[in-house]
Amino acid sequence: xxxxxxxxxxxxxxxxxxxxxxxxxxxxxxxxxxxxxxxxxxxxxxxxxxxxxxxxxxxxxxxxxxxxxxxxxxxxxxxxxxxxxxxxxxxxxxxxxxxxxxxxxxxxxxxxxxxxxxxxxxxxxxxxxxxxxxxxxxxxxxxxxxxxxxxxxxxxxxxxxxxxxxxxxxxxxxxxxxxxxxxxxxxxxxxxxxxxxxxxxxxxxxxxxxxxxxxxxxxxxxxxxxxxxxxxxxxxxxxxxxxxxxxxxxxxxxxxxxxxxxxxxxxxxxxxxxxxxxxxxxxxxxxxxxxxxxxxxxxxxxxxxxxxxxxxxxxxxxxxxxxxxxxxxxxxxxxxxxxxxxxxxxxxxxxxxxxxxxxxxxxxxxxxxxxxxxxxxxxxxxxxxxxxxxxxxxxxxxxxxxxx
Amino acid sequence: xxxxxxxxxxxxxxxxxxxxxxxxxxxxxxxxxxxxxxxxxxxxxxxxxxxxxxxxxxxxxxxxxxxxxxxxxxxxxxxxxxxxxxxxxxxxxxxxxxxxxxxxxxxxxxxxxxxxxxxxxxxxxxxxxxxxxxxxxxxxxxxxxxxxxxxxxxxxxxxxxxxxxxxxxxxxxxxxxxxxxxxxxxxxxxxxxxxxxxxxxxxxxxxxxxxxxxxxxxxxxxxxxxxxxxxxxxxxxxxxxxxxxxxxxxxxxxxxxxxxxxxxxxxxxxxxxxxxxxxxxxxxxxxxxxxxxxxxxxxxxxxxxxxxxxxxxxxxxxxxxxxxxxxxxxxxxxxxxxxxxxxxxxxxxxxxxxxxxxxxxxxxxxxxxxxxxxxxxxxxxxxxxxxxxxxxxxxxxxxxxxxxxxxxxxxxxxxxxxxxxxxxxxxxxxxxxxxxxxxxxxxxxxxxxxxxxxxxxxxxxxxxxxxxxxxxxxxxxx
Numbered sequence: 015x016x017x018x019x020x021x022x023x024x025x026x027x028x029x030x031x032x033x034x035x036x037x038x039x040x041x042x043x044x045x046x047x048x049x050x051x052x053x054x055x056x057x058x059x060x061x062x063x064x065x066x067x068x069x070x071x072x073x074x075x076x077x078x079x080x081x082x083x084x085x086x087x088x089x090x091x092x093x094x095x096x097x098x099x100x101x102x103x104x105x106x107x108x109x110x111x112x113x114x115x116x117x118x119x120x121x122x123x124x125x126x127x128x129x130x131x132x133x134x135x136x137x138x139x140x141x142x143x144x145x146x147x148x149x150x151x152x153x154x155x156x157x158x159x160x161x162x163x164x165x166x167x168x169x170x171x172x173x174x175x176x177x178x179x180x181x182x183x184x185x186x187x188x189x190x191x192x193x194x195x196x197x198x199x200x201x202x203x204x205x206x207x208x209x210x211x212x213x214x215x216x217x218x219x220x221x222x223x224x225x226x227x228x229x230x231x232x233x234x235x236x237x238x239x240x241x242x243x244x245x246x247x248x249x250x251x252x253x254x255x256x257x258x259x260x261x262x263x264x265x266x267x268x269x270x271x272x273x274x275x276x277x278x279x280x281x282x283x284x285x286x287x288x289x290x291x292x293x294x295x296x297x298x299x300x301x302x303x304x305x306x307x308x309x310x311x312x313x314x315x316x317x318x319x320x321x322x323x324x325x326x327x328x329x330x331x332x333x334x335x336x337x338x339x340x341x342x343x344x345x346x347x348x349x350x351x352x353x354x355x356x357x358x359x360x361x362x363x364x365x366x367x368x369x370x371x372x373x374x375x376x377x378x379x380x381x382x383x384x385x386x387x388x389x390x391x392x393x394x395x396x397x398x399x400x401x402x403x404x405x406x407x408x409x410x411x412x413x414x415x416x417x418x
Numbered sequence: 419x420x421x422x423x424x425x426x427x428x429x430x431x432x433x434x435x436x437x438x439x440x441x442x443x444x445x446x447x448x449x450x451x452x453x454x455x456x457x458x459x460x461x462x463x464x465x466x467x468x469x470x471x472x473x474x475x476x477x478x479x480x481x482x483x484x485x486x487x488x489x490x491x492x493x494x495x496x497x498x499x500x501x502x503x504x505x506x507x508x509x510x511x512x513x514x515x516x517x518x519x520x521x522x523x524x525x526x527x528x529x530x531x532x533x534x535x536x537x538x539x540x541x542x543x544x545x546x547x548x549x550x551x552x553x554x555x556x557x558x559x560x561x562x563x564x565x566x567x568x569x570x571x572x573x574x575x576x577x578x579x580x581x582x583x584x585x586x587x588x589x590x591x592x593x594x595x596x597x598x599x600x601x602x603x604x605x606x607x608x609x610x611x612x613x614x615x616x617x618x619x620x621x622x623x624x625x626x627x628x629x630x631x632x633x634x635x636x637x638x639x640x641x642x643x644x645x646x647x648x649x650x651x652x653x654x655x656x657x658x659x660x661x662x663x664x665x666x667x668x669x670x671x672x673x674x675x676x677x678x679x680x681x682x683x684x685x686x687x688x689x690x691x692x693x694x695x696x697x698x699x700x701x702x703x704x705x706x707x708x709x710x711x712x713x714x715x716x717x718x719x720x721x722x723x724x725x726x727x728x729x730x731x732x733x734x735x736x737x738x739x740x741x742x743x744x745x746x747x748x749x750x751x752x753x754x755x756x757x758x759x760x761x762x763x764x765x766x767x768x769x770x771x772x773x774x775x776x777x778x779x780x781x782x783x784x785x786x787x788x789x790x791x792x793x794x795x796x797x798x799x800x801x802x803x804x805x806x807x808x809x810x811x812x813x814x815x816x817x818x819x820x821x822x823x824x825x826x827x828x829x830x831x832x833x834x835x836x837x838x839x840x841x842x843x844x845x846x847x848x849x850x851x852x853x854x855x856x857x858x859x860x861x862x863x864x865x866x867x868x869x870x871x872x873x874x875x876x877x878x879x880x881x882x883x884x885x886x887x888x889x890x891x892x893x894x895x896x
Contacts, residue, residue: 095613095862099438102612102681103431105866109873110427116878121424160882230644252647254640384809389643392812 116156118148126303210280210331212411213245219410222277224251225266225285228337228388231395232402236283239399243412249277257289258317270324281410282325283402285335287356288388290314291348305348311355319359326365331409333402334360335369341378341387367405374401421674422627422880429458430678433583437682438607448574448601455581459548470552470581473511477556478576480504481563485570492566501564508553508560515549548587550746552580554713559594561717568595575601584679588671590689591709597684605683613862618677620876625670627884629839633663637836642807645817648831650824653817655832655840657800660807662843665693668707692847694799697791699763702799714739733768737761751811759802792848 097105114121122141125134148154213219221240223233233250240246251273256264266286273279293303294313302310325332336353340346360366375394378387382394390398406412420426433454440447460467480500487496559576562568571579575598585592641648641656648656672689679686693706703711719739725732737758744757782790801818808814861869 095611095858096609097612097862099434099607099610101866102610103435103438105612105869105873106431106434106616108867108870109877110424110431112870112874113877113881114424116874117881120881157878157882160878164882227643230647234646250647252644254643391810 112153114144115148115151115153118145119154119157121145123301126301210329210410215244218245218247219281219412220277220279221246221248221281221283222251222273222279223248223283223285224253224273225335226256226288227252227254228288228335228390229283229285230254231390231392232285232335232398233283233395235392235395236399236402239396239403243403245412246281249273249279255289258286258321259290259292259294259314267321267324270321274325280329281331281333281406283333283335284321284325286318286321287337287349287352290352291345305351311351314352315355315359318356319363322359322363322366326363330365331367331406332365333367333369333405335371335398335402338371338375338383339378341383345388369402369405371398371401374398421671421678422623425461429454430681434681438610441604441607441683444602445574448578452574452578452581455578455583455586458583459581459586469511469515469549471577473508473552473556474577474580475573476507477504477560477580478570478573480507481560481576482570484560484564488564488566493564497564501560504560504564505557508557512549512553551585551587551589551591554589554591554710555580557717558591558713562594571598582679582684584675584682584684585686588668588675589707589709590672590675590687591713592687596687600684603683610683611680613858615677615680616873617858617861618673618680620873620880622670622673622675622677623877623880625666625673627670627880629843630663630667630670631884633659633666633836633839636833637831638663638807640831642809642813642817645808645813645820648820650821652831654821655836657804657807657817657821658840659836661694661796661800661803662840664803664806665690666843694796694844694847695792696795696799697788698767698795699760699798700767702795703760703764710743714743718742729772733765736764736768740764747806752805752808752814755811755814756802756805759805763798763802 118141122138122145125137125141145154210219211217221236223229223236225233229250230252233252237248237250240248251269253264253266253269256266258266261267291305293301294310295301296309296313300309302313304310322332322334334356336356337349340349357368360368374397375382375390377383380391382391382397383389384391403412433451436450436454437447440450456467456470459470480503484497484500484504487494487500493501559568559571559579563570571594578601579592579594579598580586582597637659638656641652642660645653669690676686676688687709689707689709691705691708693702696702696705719735722735722738723731724735738761740761741754741757744753744755744760747753747756804817805811805814808817861872864872
């Protein structure tokens, strides 16, 4: 590649601007030996050009003379790597068909995890016969062996989070529909939540806050504000990308058992659900990929209920924060199913106090929610923490050691 | 349509077949390639196609009008007016789709601070992916015609130039005079650059699906998603990981794009040249997203005056160009800071170079000097990446603060494998160049059946090692 800019007396390009560094060798494409495009001579800019060359034809007539582009010059390396188009096509088709047969199980499993709809049905209609052929030829065992070597047990890799739709919708202060509708803050029960002692500076209230990524900014802020009361000793446990549907990724019941043992909290603020709107595996090993499947709700409620039961103690108050509305309507709809399941389980457990964060951080605006339209910002976390601490203050006298 | 999907593989096989069957019949071939490209682009939302075709028509018409206003071949007042109109129209389209939310929200907030709460229109505008890239192509074409550097081309050529599916959504940014002549050539169908093209595609898939996805899910996203709970060591490791991730992601995409184009007989310009082996930030920009650097030089930096008006104006032009390069990624303070940081780096290097030429410096052994320059450059680039990746400028400052003040601490996220991937990726850039040449030579010597077996094995390996699902390319959003 020539290095025409930046070195000539008329150049307006500073030394170092792309295209003029002699340290960059001619063959730039280290990854693929692709040559860069021809650099534009500094003189091509009208203001620095003393004599105007004729405009270059770039249409059909441009091919009437030998192309000056270095990219088309014969390359001894690639000359050996050429092949007739027909042969290339056969190789590519054969490779693709073979790869599809070997990976048919994974393709089917991945497609089955998608939301129901015509597109999913069409894809499955293609993959299932391929899967049948794969099994008939025993080619699926190649993939099984590869997964075994790689340590992939079935498909226990954490799924890539679904991308938020690339909408440039106005980050206005629109109120989104609440997932799950208007959830009661406190379910109707015959018994009330646990009554707590009045904490003092000497004997602060032991508070545990944690859960999935929605507890990250919120938990940190709640701990800060709780400490400021002087009568609360907080513990925060956030696990990113965790939840109750994928114990293979992070086992919350086991982690909670350890946390409850070590911290023995009198107040638990649990935040679960944002990562739970995904496929679940029933106790008998049956995968249920769709949140809309009634079996999914039954199993998820079972797990939520088990965690709620695990958190129960005579002298413990449990606040369970549900999920606020999400910007992506489709995701919001799935989160609604999660919230409904949590509310249904809480309704039968009087020791659970549900906290709907929608009035505080329901808008997916940049002041309270991050750019993904899901997570809380620091300010959003602080607002929710203030709200939750206020609810706690309604049930516990927190003035004993308040810092004035 | 995403590259690393079966849908794209099937689509590409159809395009490949049509390409080589129809190549002798130029008009039919061009119409078919346009149809394939528009189908590729309309896969997500068919409305995108209308935006693209409308943009092509507008730029074709204005370039033609500008050329007709230049009877002697030199720019005239009328041709300049038309070129400015075309550039403004392109920027307005880009602004409407890409920045309208920012503008409306900012205006709403500003009015709100004055006690006014107007009912601002709420527009759910879907951002056409790759709109920045086809806008770059359009501006490049119109300005080149307006400068008298190239002659105008027909609408079909303009449409194919802007929509050519391998480079449509994220580049490389080609010039008209390096791409359109290739449309009119008739490459020999018996000499398809198969080995190079397939190797590039395979390498690109591995970089994207395995390397970038692994680092993103295992280290970068958990650390940057909750920086407050991470130690400085974890955040530093995540930042280095992000440097590798974004390179593997974007260069991986570029490799696939270039490889696909090669199989169709078209050679796109290179976009990366081992950027992390750079020993200065200026050299980094020679090696990172080279076609954007070239575009910025030709259509922003040089029109601003380049380096022809003294040191102060040169520095200003560098700062303005790189600040705009940062803002191009999005209307956010963090991107502006990213650009200004790089501008500051380059200006600092230019100042230091000028000072070093005058001063008498103690001799430092060349290997030591090179190592120090590499170390400083790489870390300066990584500091800028923190702003690029963080959710906001405030979060970026928080992350840098934690790295600086709490470097020690737990590092549960940082595994030996993650460190090996980071180190290996950097070592590949610092090591001998073109390590794949021997692999390509070996592959090309295989029988077709064995080649198919190797390719199928490679696809299976990528599928096994990759995550469950295909995350979008980072640069699709820009």
